[in-house]
Amino acid sequence: MENINQTSDFFLLGLFPPSRIGLFFFILSFLIFLMALFGNLSMIILIFLDTHLHTPMYLLLSQLSLMDLNFISNIVPKMASDYLSGKKSISFIGCGVQSFFFITLASAEGLILASMAYDRYVAICFPLHYPIRMSKRVCVLMITGSWIMGSINSCAHTVYALHIPYCRSRTINHFFCDVPAMLTLACMDTWVYEYTVFVSTTLFLALPFIGIACSYGRVLLAICRMQSKEGRKKAYSTCSTHLTVVTFYYAPFVYTYLRPRSFRSPTEDKVLAVFYTILTPMLNPIIYSLRNKEVTGAMRRVIQRFCSVVM
Numbered sequence: 001m002e003n004i005n006q007t008s009d010f011f012l013l014g015l016f017p018p019s020r021i022g023l024f025f026f027i028l029s030f031l032i033f034l035m036a037l038f039g040n041l042s043m044i045i046l047i048f049l050d051t052h053l054h055t056p057m058y059l060l061l062s063q064l065s066l067m068d069l070n071f072i073s074n075i076v077p078k079m080a081s082d083y084l085s086g087k088k089s090i091s092f093i094g095c096g097v098q099s100f101f102f103i104t105l106a107s108a109e110g111l112i113l114a115s116m117a118y119d120r121y122v123a124i125c126f127p128l129h130y131p132i133r134m135s136k137r138v139c140v141l142m143i144t145g146s147w148i149m150g151s152i153n154s155c156a157h158t159v160y161a162l163h164i165p166y167c168r169s170r171t172i173n174h175f176f177c178d179v180p181a182m183l184t185l186a187c188m189d190t191w192v193y194e195y196t197v198f199v200s201t202t203l204f205l206a207l208p209f210i211g212i213a214c215s216y217g218r219v220l221l222a223i224c225r226m227q228s229k230e231g232r233k234k235a236y237s238t239c240s241t242h243l244t245v246v247t248f249y250y251a252p253f254v255y256t257y258l259r260p261r262s263f264r265s266p267t268e269d270k271v272l273a274v275f276y277t278i279l280t281p282m283l284n285p286i287i288y289s290l291r292n293k294e295v296t297g298a299m300r301r302v303i304q305r306f307c308s309v310v311m
Contacts, residue, residue, distance in 0.1 A: 008170055009089040010182070014082055015175040015270055026083050029274075032282045033076040039285030040065040043295075050298040056139040057123070060116045061288060063143050067109045068281035074101045075277045079175045092162070095177040100158040102176065106253070106276070107204040108150030113246055114208035115142040120239060121215040125222045153200055160193055173266035178273070180257070181266065194261060201257040209250040216243060241287055249280045 015029075016022035043065040047053045078098065082088045090098070122133045161179045165187045174181040180197060183190045219239055223232050252275040256264070289295045 008166075009091055010095045010177065011171045012079075012082060012088050012090055012175060012177070013171060013173050014088060015079060015274070016083060018086075022083075026080070029076065029278055030080055032278055033072055033080075036068065036072045036278075036282035036285075039289070040069040040281065043285045043289065044069070046295070046298055046302060049302050052301075053294065053298050056134045056136070057116070057119050058294075059139050060112060060119060060142070063146070064109065064112050064116070065285060067105050067112065068284055070101065071105045071109070072278060072281040074098060074105065075176045082175075090177065095172075095182070096158055096162045099161060099177040099179055099182070100154050102277075103154035103157050103179070104147075104150045106150075107153045107200070108146040109249065110204045110208050110253075111146035111149060112143070113242075113249060114212055115146065116242060117212040117215050117246070118142075120242060121219055124219050124239075150204075153204060157196070157200070160196075164188060164190070164193075174270055174273070176273075176277070178269070180261075180264075181269065197257055201254065205250055205254050206258065209246070209254060212243075212246055212250075237292075241292065244287055245280070245284055248283060249276055252276050 016026045044062050047058045047062040047065075075098075078090065119134055123130050126133065157179050161182055164183070166182075166185050167187045169185055172178075172181050172185070180194075183193060216239060223236055223239070252272040256269055256272045289299070
């Protein structure tokens with residue numbers, strides 16, 4: 001197939017069919033989007049306003065909420081606009097920008113989740129060393145490092161995707177500009193890039209996931225040795241909450257991007273992408289707020305403070 005203008009628009013096939021059931025799932029997804037916006041924004045504001053939550057654990061959680069807020073905002077508004085207007089085109093530059101933010105946030109969130117697991121590991125297994133191992137400086141380094149490493153990884157993937165030749169078909173069988181889906185349209189062999197996807201997925205997702213699993217194995221042993229029943233209950237609740245979030249985020253990502261290209265299907269990739277682009281950003285604030293007494297206590301304090309100011 002011959003090459004065409006590199007700056008021509010792409011076309012996204014989208015997620016939902018133009019039918020009643022498609023409309024139902026679109027409305028459901030948009031409601032989830034609104035819940036994710038409200039939940040993550042509330043968590044960020046709550047952690048900022050309540051000084052009791054100015055600890056490494058909640059500073060990392062505020063970054064997770066910030067990433068989720070940007071993550072879902074990068075995907076859903078464009079998807080909704082395409083579905084409602086019927087115009088599914090996205091400019092060449094727009095596709096590159098969306099891809100850049102998607103990869104940056106995906107990589108950074110994977111590292112933030114690993115940092116949160118390390119925080120709980122130190123807090124439960126080495127409580128006396130916690131102020132040193134998880135000082136404010138260490139926490140800031142973790143946050144900054146996650147954003148910087150995610151951005152560098154994203155730059156490499158996005159620049160590659162924008163500089164390869166594409167053929168006449170510019171239709172991406174996805175609901176956002178996912179680089180592997182874009183490369184199926186390339187007029188050249190992309191095996192080198194597929195290898196870099198494997199390496200990036202291993203470094204930013206698979207290895208952190210293995211590290212989290214190993215650290216929580218030790219954490220569970222430490223919890224079993226705790227003499228305080230209340231301490232065991234609190235530690236177990238925190239760990240189970242984090243493991244739930246981790247599983248929902250890492251599992252679909254790793255399964256999608258570590259599979260060989262010959263084993264992947266566009267339909268399955270789109271369904272799995274719903275988990276880490278739409279569902280997880282909505283579930284994170286719900287899980288952390290409903291199962292965390294410190295967060296619910298902070299909500300009460302902030303609401304009481306607000307009511308007293310208004311009255």
